[in-house]
Amino acid sequence: MNLLDVKRIHMSFAGLQVLKDISFSLAPDEILGVIGPNGAGKTTLFNLITGFYKPPSGTIAYDGEDITGLPSDKITAKGINRTFQNVRLFASQTVLENVLVGMGNKIEEPLFQTIFRTNKIKTNEIKAKKAAFEILETVGLTDLMKERAGNLSYGNQRRLELARALANEPKLLLLDEPTAGMNPQEAVEIIGLVQSIRKPGMSILIIEHNMRVVMNLSERIICIEAGSKIADGTPYEIQHDQAVITAYLGESTN
Amino acid sequence: MTVETMMNNKKTKLIFYAVVAVALLALPQITGNGYLLRIINMILIYCIISVSINLIGGYGGELAMGHACYVGVGAYTTAILATKFSLPFWATLPVSLIAATVFGFLTAILCVGRIKGDYVMIVTMGVSEITRIFFVNAANITNGPMGIPQVPGISLLGFQFHTGKSYYYLFLICLVVTILVIRNIVNSKFGRDVVAIREDKVAAKAMGIKVNLNKIINFTITAFFAGLAGVLLAHYNQFVGPMQFSLDEGLLYFQMIIIGGLGSIPGSILGAGILVLIPEVFRGIAVYRTIVYGLIMVVMMIVRPQGLLGDDDSNHVLIRWSGQLRNGLKRLFMRKGAEDESAGC
Numbered sequence: 388m389n390l391l392d393v394k395r396i397h398m399s400f401a402g403l404q405v406l407k408d409i410s411f412s413l414a415p416d417e418i419l420g421v422i423g424p425n426g427a428g429k430t431t432l433f434n435l436i437t438g439f440y441k442p443p444s445g446t447i448a449y450d451g452e453d454i455t456g457l458p459s460d461k462i463t464a465k466g467i468n469r470t471f472q473n474v475r476l477f478a479s480q481t482v483l484e485n486v487l488v489g490m491g492n493k494i495e496e497p498l499f500q501t502i503f504r505t506n507k508i509k510t511n512e513i514k515a516k517k518a519a520f521e522i523l524e525t526v527g528l529t530d531l532m533k534e535r536a537g538n539l540s541y542g543n544q545r546r547l548e549l550a551r552a553l554a555n556e557p558k559l560l561l562l563d564e565p566t567a568g569m570n571p572q573e574a575v576e577i578i579g580l581v582q583s584i585r586k587p588g589m590s591i592l593i594i595e596h597n598m599r600v601v602m603n604l605s606e607r608i609i610c611i612e613a614g615s616k617i618a619d620g621t622p623y624e625i626q627h628d629q630a631v632i633t634a635y636l637g638e639s640t641n
Numbered sequence: 642m643t644v645e646t647m648m649n650n651k652k653t654k655l656i657f658y659a660v661v662a663v664a665l666l667a668l669p670q671i672t673g674n675g676y677l678l679r680i681i682n683m684i685l686i687y688c689i690i691s692v693s694i695n696l697i698g699g700y701g702g703e704l705a706m707g708h709a710c711y712v713g714v715g716a717y718t719t720a721i722l723a724t725k726f727s728l729p730f731w732a733t734l735p736v737s738l739i740a741a742t743v744f745g746f747l748t749a750i751l752c753v754g755r756i757k758g759d760y761v762m763i764v765t766m767g768v769s770e771i772t773r774i775f776f777v778n779a780a781n782i783t784n785g786p787m788g789i790p791q792v793p794g795i796s797l798l799g800f801q802f803h804t805g806k807s808y809y810y811l812f813l814i815c816l817v818v819t820i821l822v823i824r825n826i827v828n829s830k831f832g833r834d835v836v837a838i839r840e841d842k843v844a845a846k847a848m849g850i851k852v853n854l855n856k857i858i859n860f861t862i863t864a865f866f867a868g869l870a871g872v873l874l875a876h877y878n879q880f881v882g883p884m885q886f887s888l889d890e891g892l893l894y895f896q897m898i899i900i901g902g903l904g905s906i907p908g909s910i911l912g913a914g915i916l917v918l919i920p921e922v923f924r925g926i927a928v929y930r931t932i933v934y935g936l937i938m939v940v941m942m943i944v945r946p947q948g949l950l951g952d953d954d955s956n957h958v959l960i961r962w963s964g965q966l967r968n969g970l971k972r973l974f975m976r977k978g979a980e981d982e983s984a985g986c
């Protein structure tokens with residue numbers, strides 16, 4: 388069974404059609420690359436999957452369950468988490484706090500007990516902080532644990548966003564251009580990081596502009612152009628797809 | 642050794658708290674029962690308000706400017722029940738708290754449920770003003786503009802509070818409880834979510850936070866403590882009147898947390914202390930109060946926008962507030978053009 392099944396979704400903003408009849412699926416443990424020129428609708432696709440927008444038609448099924456139009460908090464609770472194309476951290480909170488917030492429902496703290504700070508709350512807090520620390524270890528940010536997120540370098544902010552998205556142990560991780568705005572060296576590092584966090588039980592959907600990177604990383608790639616899916620296949624197939632070549636050559640001559 | 646590392650030392654911390662505790666317990670012995678203690682008691686009541694309102698205004702970054710009405714509902718409920726129905730304090734207290742809390746809960750639903758975005762300031766101020774007008778006009782229950790005189794003093798478990806000293810200890814206990822509860826909330830998942838929503842609502846949603854629910858709970862908690870302050874105020878002053886719960890009063894709470902420091906509990910206490918003291922110290926210029934406060938606000942914004950004890954990052958809150966203010970006014974006067982906050986993620 389597929390982890391994610393997107394069927395014939397459409398999306399438009401104020402009459403402007405942004406996504407047309409997009410269908411694709413994602414197998415468990417698979418890394419699927421999403422490529423396409425700027426403005427093609429890739430981020431919008433992520434916003435639909437994560438419940439920020441409701442598609443006017445089409446369905447999104449996750450783990451065999453229809454999640455179309457569910458609010459984002461419910462979708463996240465089911466094990467889907469994401470990063471943003473433009474980093475969106477909780478700037479005034481510390482690095483550790485950002486990860487703690489990302490843990491979401493993994494931290495169980497009923498409000499009534501919170502008010503009295505019962506022993507259960509105290510032990511849960513310690514447990515949560517330990518778990519958050521371990522996640523920070525995987526992205527190499529433990530030294531900066533108490534630093535405010537807003538004070539981190541751009542590269543580290545990207546790492547933290549990744550850590551925060553991993554914090555609730557997602558089964559489906561959506562990465563929106565994780566290397567955007569990075570120099571080649573930083574980009575290599577972050578892609579290495581994405582490879583290292585890969586583990587059984589987690590599928591990754593990654594939007595990435597750098598062709599070489601996405602070819603190396605993904606098992607399969609879909610290409611979206613002007614809201615339509617124009618190709619779907621292995622990196623080799625995509626590289627030799629006439630429509631993809633035209634789309635990209637067309638973009639670079641603009 | 643810096644002050645901070647000293648404060649991180651457990652032993653120093655304990656000694657510090659012990660000294661503060663002794664000083665607070667001994668304070669009324671020094672001041673006596675007179676005018677000075679009366680001011681201190683008023684500061685304690687205002688601290689309950691400012692510490693709790695920081696949860697929604699400072700930590701939450703919401704311009705909830707109408708909290709005077711929850712103080713008012715608490716005060717009026719207990720006053721009416723105690724004078725018209727002669728109910729004892731142990732009965733009027735819970736009813737008044739429930740009334741203020743439920744009223745806060747309903748306002749919160751109005752703010753986040755039916756109306757989206759930056760209406761919080763407008764809705765809360767509107768609700769506050771409507772409540773005040775109700776206090777003025779529902780004369781057969783509230784006694785109208787004259788207010789309710791001769792509210793009895795607090796009597797609890799056979800003990801009759803009447804001296805300033807006895808009230809002092811009662812208010813101190815209430816304040817300590819408020820501080821502990823707010824501190825516990827702030828240092829928890831719920832409190833982290835409050836700040837996360839303030840920092841980035843879209844990202845907070847993506848982390849699975851139920852943004853509206855969090856705001857409603859936050860608002861309700863602060864209304865509860867506002868109600869508590871109202872109950873104490875009514876019995877301590879032995880009088881309740883509509884003038885006490887005007888829009889100015891709600892603004893005053895915000896001035897307290899701005900001066901003291903947004904998102905800081907010690908800051909809220911300091912802010913309440915300063916703003917209760919100023920009109921007492923400068924009795925002669927009491928009429929210029931609004932001007933003086935306005936000037937203080939302007940100077941603070943320029944010199945120390947994070948407040949006296951706030952951390953550097955409460956600048957963010959001020960910037961966010963100004964955005965809310967702008968959007969709110971836009972909606973009010975132009976009926977469109979306010980930015981959609983979910984766009985562009």
Ligand SMILES: Nc1ncnc2c1ncn2[C@@H]1O[C@H](COP(=O)(O)OP(=O)(O)O)[C@@H](O)[C@H]1O
Pocket residue numbers: 400405423424425426427428429430431432983984985
């Ligand atoms: N909230 C929105 N309101 C209006 N138009 C939008 C919105 N989000 C995206 N768009 C438009 O949809 C198109 C696709 O955008 P996007 O999904 O961000 O593209 P990509 O991520 O592939 O660069 C763009 O033309 C963009 O302007």
Ligand SMILES: [Mg+2]
Pocket residue numbers: 429430431472
């Ligand atoms: Mg994009």
